[in-house]
Amino acid sequence: MRDLVEAWYVEGASAESDAAELVERLAGWLDPVQRLTVERLFAGWRAMFPPGAAVKVDLEPEAGSVFDHDRRVELRVSPTVGFTNPDGSIERVRLRTGRSATGPDDAAVLHTADPDVIHVDAMVSVGVAEEIPPPDDVSTRIRQLLDLATRNRDTALVPGLWCFGCDSAARCGHYPITAAGGRVYVSTRSITVSKTHLGHLDVCHRRVAWDRVHQLPTDIDGDVELRDGLAAGLRFHELAAAAILADDAPEVVDAASGEISPSEAAELRRMWDNHLRLWETDGRPRARRVEHPAGVTLLVPGVHVDSRGRESTQPVAVTFIGVLDVTGREPDGTPMVVEHRTGRSGEHAPLEAELYAVAAWTSIEASTGRPPDAVAVHLHHLGPEPPECHRQVFDRPRIESALEELRVAASTIAAWHPHDSLSPSWTAGPWCAGCRHRPLCETFR
Numbered sequence: 001m002r003d004l005v006e007a008w009y010v011e012g013a014s015a016e017s018d019a020a021e022l023v024e025r026l027a028g029w030l031d032p033v034q035r036l037t038v039e040r041l042f043a044g045w046r047a048m049f050p051p052g053a054a055v056k057v058d059l060e061p062e063a064g065s066v067f068d069h070d071r072r073v074e075l076r077v078s079p080t081v082g083f084t085n086p087d088g089s090i091e092r093v094r095l096r097t098g099r100s101a102t103g104p105d106d107a108a109v110l111h112t113a114d115p116d117v118i119h120v121d122a123m124v125s126v127g128v129a130e131e132i133p134p135p136d137d138v139s140t141r142i143r144q145l146l147d148l149a150t151r152n153r154d155t156a157l158v159p160g161l162w163c164f165g166c167d168s169a170a171r172c173g174h175y176p177i178t179a180a181g182g183r184v185y186v187s188t189r190s191i192t193v194s195k196t197h198l199g200h201l202d203v204c205h206r207r208v209a210w211d212r213v214h215q216l217p218t219d220i221d222g223d224v225e226l227r228d229g230l231a232a233g234l235r236f237h238e239l240a241a242a243a244i245l246a247d248d249a250p251e252v253v254d255a256a257s258g259e260i261s262p263s264e265a266a267e268l269r270r271m272w273d274n275h276l277r278l279w280e281t282d283g284r285p286r287a288r289r290v291e292h293p294a295g296v297t298l299l300v301p302g303v304h305v306d307s308r309g310r311e312s313t314q315p316v317a318v319t320f321i322g323v324l325d326v327t328g329r330e331p332d333g334t335p336m337v338v339e340h341r342t343g344r345s346g347e348h349a350p351l352e353a354e355l356y357a358v359a360a361w362t363s364i365e366a367s368t369g370r371p372p373d374a375v376a377v378h379l380h381h382l383g384p385e386p387p388e389c390h391r392q393v394f395d396r397p398r399i400e401s402a403l404e405e406l407r408v409a410a411s412t413i414a415a416w417h418p419h420d421s422l423s424p425s426w427t428a429g430p431w432c433a434g435c436r437h438r439p440l441c442e443t444f445r
């Protein structure tokens with residue numbers, strides 16, 4: 001996209017035929033799906049910023065930069081294109097091919113560095129240009145960012161949902177490489193896969209590949225209003241994360257219930273009470289962590305394409321990450337993982353329990369230097385009356401067979417060609433209703 005945008009201005013192109021020729025020349029090597037995607041994004045850019053003789057274009061605009069000279073630190077955010085308007089005002093535009101706008105930290109840097117410039121996000125997938133507003137707490141954010149940049153780098157890692165988008169997930173050590181070994185280098189192709197993607201892999205490879213390997217922008221807006229059941233589930237997970245380890249859990253439940261409608265509060269309390277009932281039935285386990293991201297990295301042979309387009313088979317790092325709702329110990333000391341299920345499904349998704357068990361096992365082995373004898377995975381199904389607990393115990397043989405199943409999944413994922421989004425198979429079915437790639441997928445069946 002950046003190449004296309006640059007060529008569009010450098011070559012003084014303006015007609016639609018020019019755009020088509022540029023796409024052919026610069027993006028003609030892409031597979032048909034990625035090419036169509038790029039064509040659409042480029043059309044989004046042209047609709048927002050048509051060439052205008054009165055506007056001066058800067059293809060190497062100055063980055064927004066904030067220095068702390070004493071601590072020798074620089075915060076830097078780069079725009080894609082700059083425009084100087086006839087009235088002298090300057091716009092610096094950031095090309096955004098995904099759904100997210102510039103976040104408040106980057107916005108704070110841009111506005112601190114260049115308060116007189118108009119900073120703009122070009123959301124090319126929807127053809128909308130939006131001014132990036134300064135956050136309310138610009139100076140606090142800048143101070144925190146500088147402190148963070150100069151912190152002691154020996155401090156512990158802070159895993160979280162951000163791990164799913166982190167290029168270093170396979171290398172940082174929080175998602176350890178399995179006992180089979182191997183080493184992940186910066187140049188190793190790395191793919192991060194969530195528990196949800198593992199479930200999708202069971203029915204449709206294309207859906208997982210387009211999300212995690214080809215990273216195609218999705219056509220369906222993700223900000224749709226949450227269905228009642230889903231919203232209730234999210235509310236319960238938020239409450240559980242705040243209340244399970246709290247000394248004053250009843251107050252936390254009261255506070256959460258006071259912020260929602262009476263019927264929503266009644267449902268939230270019903271699920272919390274069911275959680276407490278299952279906790280009693282399980283013999284009052286000891287909870288240690290909530291919402292804990294854990295997982296494992298497997299190195300498997302896969303497709304590697306170098307910068308000259310040459311293909312080879314090389315180790316690919318596939319990192320599986322699950323967010324464990326609760327971890328702790330059963331009354332007899334067996335390590336346990338609890339998954340809260342608030343919806344209708346009373347079963348684990350494919351490989352879900354296996355991933356949780358392997359994640360907990362690996363995490364214990366990495367932190368204590370010794371593998372546990374067994375790990376218990378509890379599925380707490382809070383929807384029905386009475387609530388149900390489905391417990392599975394993974395000893396070493398079961399962990400090894402779970403790892404083998406994850407290795408098969410990792411090998412499937414690593415074999416998808418990174419430059420050919422039509423290489424993974426697709427399987428249509430009722431699950432397509434919830435798939436955000438549906439419109440594009442239907443075009444290429």
Ligand code: SF4
Nearest residue numbers: 204427432435438441
């Ligand atoms: S729409 Fe259906 S077939 Fe297409 S990628 Fe999604 S789940 Fe697969």
